[in-house]
Amino acid sequence: MTIKIMPNDKPTPPGKLADAELHFADGPLAGLKLIGFSIWERRVGGARNVSFPSRTYAIEGERRSFALLRPIADVTAQQKLRELILAAFHEYEERAAIAS
Numbered sequence: 001m002t003i004k005i006m007p008n009d010k011p012t013p014p015g016k017l018a019d020a021e022l023h024f025a026d027g028p029l030a031g032l033k034l035i036g037f038s039i040w041e042r043r044v045g046g047a048r049n050v051s052f053p054s055r056t057y058a059i060e061g062e063r064r065s066f067a068l069l070r071p072i073a074d075v076t077a078q079q080k081l082r083e084l085i086l087a088a089f090h091e092y093e094e095r096a097a098i099a100s
Contacts (some may be wrong), residue, residue: 001022001023001024001025002022002023002025003020003021003022003023003084003085003088004020004021004022004023004033005018005019005020005039005088005089005092006018006019006020006021007092007096015040015041015042015043016038016039016040017039017040017041017048017089018038018039018089018092019035019037019038019039020037020038020039020050020085020088020089021033021034021035021037022034022037034053034069035053036052036053036054036068037050037051037052037053037085038050038051039085039086039089048086048089049082050081050082050085050086052067052068052069052078053067053068053069054066054067054068055068069081
């Protein structure tokens, strides 16, 4: 699996740094990609967060969403992927700083 980073070059939405995709090279998912991850700067403290792919829907006019990628049993499984995406973004930032 490779994590591809696409920077957000627009000023909107505020705090959005980049989008990320998971590209699969081996196994039954080879040749496919999973999209919908976004990297955000938190409003307080400058920390970063990753949002996962989700679908929105409305019930009685209230907008809600549900995650498309969910843990089967280990609720910390998403945290491992979140850390990998943040590490890939950090590497992307370092390469961009060297190139400029």
